[in-house]
Amino acid sequence: MDFDGIGTMALFLSSGAIGVGLIILAGYRMRLKAEIEKHRLGGSGSTSDLDDLRDEMRETLAQQATQIDELHERLDFAERLLARGKPDELAGDP
Numbered sequence: 001m002d003f004d005g006i007g008t009m010a011l012f013l014s015s016g017a018i019g020v021g022l023i024i025l026a027g028y029r030m031r032l033k034a035e036i037e038k039h040r041l042g043g044s045g046s047t048s049d050l051d052d053l054r055d056e057m058r059e060t061l062a063q064q065a066t067q068i069d070e071l072h073e074r075l076d077f078a079e080r081l082l083a084r085g086k087p088d089e090l091a092g093d094p
Contacts, residue, residue: 041050
């Protein structure tokens with residue numbers, strides 16, 4: 001008997017089963033999150049709750065956009081310093 005072939009086949013089957021199991025668990029997790037969100041909103045999805053969520057999302061996106069702009073400015077500054085090509089000045093040595 002070819003035990004190497006059987007072992008390889010068992011490995012592939014078990015890894016495939018684990019992959020399918022992970023996909024099923026991810027789907028179940030997403031379904032649970034949706035149900036929790038539905039219950040959090042009271043099941044009716046009232047417009048005031050949805051408006052509050054939209055406002056919260058807009059504020060979060062605005063904060064993230066500000067952070068991205070600040071990071072972009074810092075990156076530009078660092079690139080300008082590196083483009084000078086004078087490592088002695090960057091280290092602070094006269």
